[in-house]
Amino acid sequence: MTGDSAASAPGRSGARPERPVGRDMPGSRSARLLEHGFLRGGVRNSPVLRLLLRWVRRPLLPVMRLWRRNIQLKVVATTLLMSLGVVLLLGFVVIGQVRNGLLDAKVRASQSQATGGFAVAKQKADEAVGSGSGADGAAPAGGRGSPNVTEWMSELVLSLSSGGQGAFDVVTLPPVNDSGGGRGPRASGFVDPNKSIPENLRERVDSGTGAVQSYSRIMYLSDKESQPAVVIGKQVNDPKGEAYELYYLFPLTQEEKSLSLVKGTLATAGLFVVVLLGAIAWLVVRQVVTPVRMAAGIAERLSAGRLQERMKVTGEDDIARLGEAFNKMAQNLQLKIQQLEDLSRMQRRFVSDVSHELRTPLTTVRMAADVIHDARVDFDPVTARSAELLADQLDRFETLLADLLEISRFDAGAAALEAEPIDLREVVRRVVSGAAPLAERKGTTVRVLGDQQPVVAEADARRVERVLRNLVVNAVEHGEGKDVIVKLAAAGGAVAIAVRDYGVGLKPGEATRVFSRFWRADPARARTTGGTGLGLSIALEDARLHGGWLQAWGEPGGGSQFRLTLPRTADEPLRGSPIPLEPKDSRRNRGELDDAGVPRGGGQKSATVPAQPATEQASAARTSLTPRTATTSPTADPTALPGNGARVVSRPVPGGGAGGARQHDDEPAPRTTADSRGPDRADTAGAAGNLGPVDDAAHTASRGNPDLSHAGAEGADEQQEARRGR
Amino acid sequence: MMSFMKGRVLVVDDDTALAEMLGIVLRGEGFEPSFVADGDKALAAFREAKPDLVLLDLMLPGRDGIEVCRLIRAESGVPIVMLTAKSDTVDVVVGLESGADDYIVKPFKPKELVARIRARLRRSEEPAPEQLAIGDLVIDVAGHSVKRDGQSIALTPLEFDLLVALARKPWQVFTREVLLEQVWGYRHAADTRLVNVHVQRLRSKVEKDPERPEIVVTVRGVGYKAGPS
Incomplete structure (x- = not known):
C-alpha cells in the first residue's frame, strides 16, 4: 500500500x-521516433530489426520457455548432443583406420603384382628383340617394324591381363610427347585407356624410369560403372627400344564394399549409442528431478498456507536427505507460525479482556460524570468547572481507548473487510x-x-x-x-x-x-x-x-x-x-512559481517550491x-459486526500496487x-x-478530464512495462 | 399511552456499581428499574417483574447473557437491549441472533442509553388501525399480528416494526441507514449490520424459503425492499 x-x-x-521520458511522453517520443526512425532512415533502423526479430522469435517462445524451465530437457538434450559428437569423432577415427589398413594391404599386393608384370613386359620385349633380329637379320627399319610392334603390344596386353581375371586390368599408352605412330593406346577388359589414367600420373611416369602409383577411377568403354582403383605405371621399352607406358589398374571394389559395411555398422551402432545415452540420461535425470519437482510443488503448497504438507522420504540417499531437511524446515515453519498465531490470539484475547475490564468501570464513571455534569448548575463554580473537565476528559479517554483498540485490532490482523x-x-x-x-x-x-x-x-x-x-x-x-x-x-x-x-x-x-x-x-x-x-x-x-x-x-x-x-x-x-x-x-500548478521556466510536473517539483520556515x-x-x-462512534464498536454475505477479504499483502x-x-x-x-x-x-510514473502520468493527464487521465495512467503503465521488458 | 414510556426495566448485570449507576440514571428518567445479578436467576426475575424492557449484560456469572436472552425470547417478545464490552464481532452477532433487539457498547453515555430504551418502547405509542399486505402476508398493524392464509406468525415487536416499515412503502428501496432510523430510532448512521441480522431473523420467520426470500428482498448495493404484494 x-x-x-x-x-x-x-x-x-x-x-x-525514468520520469522525464515517462512524463512528457506522447509528443516528444513520437517526435524522436520520426527524427531517428524515419527521417534519417538508416541511423536507427532498430525498430524494423526488432520487429523482424520478434516475428522470428514468436513461434520459438514456447520452446524457449520450455528449455528455460525444464532441466530434464536440458540435460537430455546436452547428453544427446555431446554423445553424438563423441560417436561421430570415434566413427571418423575408426573408419580412417580401417580404410588405411585395407588400402595398405591392397597397395602392397598390387605393387608386387605390378612389379612382376613390368618384369614380364621387359622380358617379352627382350625376347622379341632377340627373335626379331634372328629372323630379319638386320636392324629393323622404321616402317617395317611398326606392324610387328603393334601386334606385339596387343599380345602383350592380352597376356599380361590374362593373369588378372578381372583382378586387374592393363593399359599401355604412348608417352605423352611422342608421336608414336601406330602405337596407340591399348587396354584390357574394355577399360577406357585415356580417361582412366590421370594426366599427372603419365607425366610422372614419363619423367622417370621407376614405378609410380596413384589412385584413380577406372572408366570403361562399356556400360560398366566406373570404379575406384590403384593405378601403377612404369615406362617400359618395346622390342624396338622405344619407350611406352605400361599401367596396371587394380580396382578397389572389394575394399570399397568392406569399408561401406564398416561404415554402416558404425553408424547404426553410433545411432543406438546416442539414443540409448539419451534415454539413460532421461532416466537418470528423472530420478533426481522428480523429487526436486515434488519439493517445489510442496513448497508452493506450503507457502499457500497448507502447512501440513510433507515430502515422502524413502531410502538414505541425497534425495532422501533433501526430503528430510525439507520436512524439518516445514515442521519448524509450521511450529513457528503456530506459535505466532497463538501469540496473536493471546494478544487479541488480552486486548479484548482488557477492553472489557476497562470498559465496565469506565461506563460507571462515565454515567456518574454525566449525572454530575448535568447537575453542575447547582454547584459552586470550582466544582462545576471540575465536573465539566471530568466529562470532557472522559470523552477524550473513551475516544483514545476506542482508537487504541482499533489500532491493536489492525496490528493483530483481526480486522476484516x-x-x-x-x-x-x-x-x-x-x-x-x-x-x-x-x-x-x-x-x-x-x-x-x-x-x-x-x-x-x-x-x-x-x-x-x-x-x-x-x-x-x-x-x-x-x-x-x-x-x-x-x-x-x-x-x-x-x-x-x-x-x-x-x-x-x-x-x-x-x-x-x-x-x-x-x-x-x-x-x-x-x-x-x-x-x-x-x-x-x-x-x-x-x-x-x-x-x-x-x-x-x-x-x-x-x-x-x-x-x-x-x-x-x-x-x-x-x-x-x-x-x-x-x-x-x-x-505551482497555478504557475506562481514557474517564472524560472521550469516545466511543471513531478520531475522538477522540488525545485519550484521554496522551503518555507516553519511559522508559528x-x-x-x-x-x-x-x-x-x-x-466518536455514537453507537457501536467499529468492527463489531459482520456483514450479511459480504466478502471478507484478508489483510492485503502489500506489494500489489506499491513497493511499501x-x-x-x-x-x-x-x-x-x-x-x-x-x-x-x-x-x-x-x-x-x-508505480511512480503511472501516478505521474495520471497527474499530468487528468488536468483535463478524469477519464482521460486514467487512460494516460494505463498508457504510462504499459510503456513502463515495455521498458522493463526490454 | 404515555405511561408506557416510563416503563419497567429489568437490569441484568453482575457489576453492582454499574447496576446501581444504571438504576440512578433510569430512575432519573422516570423508569422503574429492577435488578438481577445472576444469569441463573434472570429468568425467574423476568417472570416476576414482567418488565417492558430488559437491559442485559452479555458477560454474566452462571448462565451467560446469550443463554438468558434466548430463554427470555422463547417466552416473550419484550424488547431486549444488550450491554456489551466485548466488541468482538462474534459476540455481538451471537447476541443479536439469540434475539436481542439492539445492543449498546460500553462505555456509553447515559443519554444514549435512555434514547435507545425510549426508541424500543416508543412503538407502543402509535396504535393506528391499518391493514397491510406484502406477498401473501396480511399485516394488521393495530392488532400487531401477521397472518399467512389465516395462520398467524409470531414476530417480536422489533421484527414486526421492521416488516411494517417495509410493507408501508413497497415501492421504495430502504437503505440500511433509513431502516436504522425508522425502526431503531437512530439519528445518525450506526452499525448497519444490526439491520442485516434482524432481516435474517425476520426472513427465517416469514419467508417460505429463507434462502430465496420473496417478502423481504435484498437490493444489492442499496438495501432492502418489500416483495411484490
Missing part, C-alpha cells in the same frame, strides 16, 4: 530517473452532513464536486466513512475558515475521493508523517486540541485493508489535499488514481490530527531524502512506490 508513504519512498525515487458495492456519494453526503455543525462553527463551506454520477466501489462503507469523516473534519479544523472541497472521481479500476483545504498546509516531509501514530506537528502545542493522534493511522490502515491508498499532499500556507484511492473491486490491485495527488490549483501559524494548525468528532511492504510506520518517517528535497517531492513520495 502506498499510503505508507515512507515505505514507498525508495521505490519512488528509484523510478525517478466487509466489502460490498456502495455508492461513495452516499458516504460523502453522510460525512459532509455530519461535519456540517463543525463547519458552521468554523465558518467553512464544504463543497462536493464530481457527484453527478454514481461512484460505486466494492468497499466497507463503515470504514470508508470513518476515513472520510476523519479527512473532512481535519480539513475543516485546519482550513482556517476557507472552503473545503471534497472531490469524487472514478476511472478504470479505481475510485478516488480527495479532500482539499486551503489552510496552513503541510510542511516539507509532513505529508508522510501525518500518518504516523501519535504524530503531532508541534509537540509543544499538542495538548490544546483534542484528538487521539491515531485518526489518520487508523484511516491509513482502513485504506490498506481495502487494498487502497491514502496519500497526502500539502504546501506550506497553500493548504493540503488528502486523497483516498480505492480499487473498484475489492481484490484488484491499484494502478493509478483518477485524481492527481497534487491539486490543479496548487501554487503553520505549526499550530496541524497539531491535532484527529478531532474527537472524527472517531511495511505494515506499520510508527516512527516519524525515517525519510531523510524526502525531507531534504522540499515539500512537494516529499509529498508525492506518498504515491505508489514503483
